[in-house]
Amino acid sequence: MDSTELLLIGLLLVTALLMWGIFLARAGKPGKPAVLLGIPKAMRPAEPDEKLEGPRLTRIMSWGVIATMATAVFIPAYWLGELQRQEAFVERFDEESLGRGALIFAVPPELPEESDPQAFRQAERALALGMGCANCHGGVDEENPANSALGGLVDGGFVDPVTGKKVNYQAPPLQNVFQRWDEEVIRFTIERGRPGTPMPTWGVEYGGPMTTLMVDDVINWLRSLPGNQEGPEPVSEGCKNPAKADLKSCGEEIFTARCAVCHGPQAQGKEGVPPKPAKGEKAELPLWYPGLALWKGDVRHLDRDQHLTTIRNGRRYAFMPSFAEAPPQGIVAPAYPLTDKQIDAVVTYERSL
Ligand code: HEC
Numbered sequence: 001m002d003s004t005e006l007l008l009i010g011l012l013l014v015t016a017l018l019m020w021g022i023f024l025a026r027a028g029k030p031g032k033p034a035v036l037l038g039i040p041k042a043m044r045p046a047e048p049d050e051k052l053e054g055p056r057l058t059r060i061m062s063w064g065v066i067a068t069m070a071t072a073v074f075i076p077a078y079w080l081g082e083l084q085r086q087e088a089f090v091e092r093f094d095e096e097s098l099g100r101g102a103l104i105f106a107v108p109p110e111l112p113e114e115s116d117p118q119a120f121r122q123a124e125r126a127l128a129l130g131m132g133c134a135n136c137h138g139g140v141d142e143e144n145p146a147n148s149a150l151g152g153l154v155d156g157g158f159v160d161p162v163t164g165k166k167v168n169y170q171a172p173p174l175q176n177v178f179q180r181w182d183e184e185v186i187r188f189t190i191e192r193g194r195p196g197t198p199m200p201t202w203g204v205e206y207g208g209p210m211t212t213l214m215v216d217d218v219i220n221w222l223r224s225l226p227g228n229q230e231g232p233e234p235v236s237e238g239c240k241n242p243a244k245a246d247l248k249s250c251g252e253e254i255f256t257a258r259c260a261v262c263h264g265p266q267a268q269g270k271e272g273v274p275p276k277p278a279k280g281e282k283a284e285l286p287l288w289y290p291g292l293a294l295w296k297g298d299v300r301h302l303d304r305d306q307h308l309t310t311i312r313n314g315r316r317y318a319f320m321p322s323f324a325e326a327p328p329q330g331i332v333a334p335a336y337p338l339t340d341k342q343i344d345a346v347v348t349y350e351r352s353l
């Protein structure tokens with residue numbers, strides 16, 4: 001309850017007390033003889049009709065008309081502001097959701113043991129909400145949101161459950177995740193995680209720590225980042241409709257812009273090899289990306305048609321997005337598709353690796 005509400009309640013109470021006091025004072029005062037004699041009101045002689053139906057009636061009826069008109073004006077006037085009030089509420093809820101989303105994404109602050117209650121109160125929400133997505137996906141930059149969630153390495157290496165190999169795993173940037181995926185896949189990924197990768201399960205239904213509201217909030221916050229409001233880098237003029245001679249170079253350009261985020265800049269996917277260590281230094285861990293390796297002829301186990309179909313239709317439940325402008329029924333159309341010519345160019349490039 002804020003101070004204006006308290007003031008209003010106080011004012012109403014004082015007015016009510018005042019009126020009650022006046023009533024008590026007047027009721028107890030022996031004025032007219034009828035009161036002194038104890039004759040009930042209904043049995044006392046009344047005013048004559050001329051007086052009752054004269055100016056007094058007009059006065060009462062005029063007040064009635066005024067009150068009706070005031071009500072008639074007040075209701076539509078109140079209604080006129082209703083839409084704005086509702087919009088203001090929606091705006092406030094959205095703002096609060098974004099605020100919570102950023103706190104959820106961030107790493108919760110460290111609170112020193114001996115900190116005072118004031119410091120605790122300030123950090124309370126961040127402590128309660130912080131899920132630490134930023135540990136892997138890159139930090140939250142409040143001043144420049146475009147620098148938030150830029151992706152990063154999974155701290156401490158990751159042991160691949162299939163090979164038992166310890167690797168560095170690339171956590172993808174999320175400031176542009178809506179360029180790759182629709183909300184369903186994003187929600188699905190956050191709630192269930194991606195078994196076999198470092199991405200943990202977060203949804204409470206699947207045993208994670210996040211309620212549905214928290215998942216909504218973090219998705220809202222991700223969506224608000226500049227990269228998720230716009231499309232991917234446009235391809236160069238010559239690659240809008242690549243000529244036969246440019247298929248390979250355009251394929252490389254498109255691959256770098258759209259595929260490298262998951263398959264790695266050299267299409268190494270999960271076959272990254274660490275650079276040779278300098279003398280006396282420890283070897284680095286190999287760097288893995290979420291997508292499969294497409295280099296060194298790895299894609300040739302697919303014939304050209306299968307290769308084209310994979311890129312056109314994607315493999316939604318293996319987390320490879322679709323890229324066709326008009327994929328077959330049942331496959332979600334991508335927000336930023338590639339033309340068939342462009343897909344042909346990427347296939348040519350990948351098959352040349
Ligand atoms: C969101 C991450 C992501 C993006 C973006 C992505 N891929 Fe993939 N891609 C995957 C994953 C994961 C797989 C493995 C799917 C599976 O297990 O079947 C895959 C598989 C493939 C395969 C099949 C490989 C094989 O050996 O079966 C091809 C070809 C491919 N991607 C090409 C592309 C191209 C071309 C692009 C860009 C236009 C692209 N991908 C963008 C994640 C991605």
Ligand code: HEC
Pocket residue numbers: 104105131132133134135136137154169170171172174177180181186189190194197198199200202218289290291319
């Ligand atoms: C321990 C590191 C780690 C943490 C913490 C983490 N993630 Fe991830 N996340 C990953 C990795 C690694 C991947 C890629 C998985 C793969 O190979 O498909 C990923 C994938 C994703 C994707 C799909 C991206 C894409 O392009 O397909 C989303 C969305 C996502 N994470 C959201 C979140 C959110 C939200 C949180 C916090 C609640 C979070 N992650 C916390 C490591 C992490």
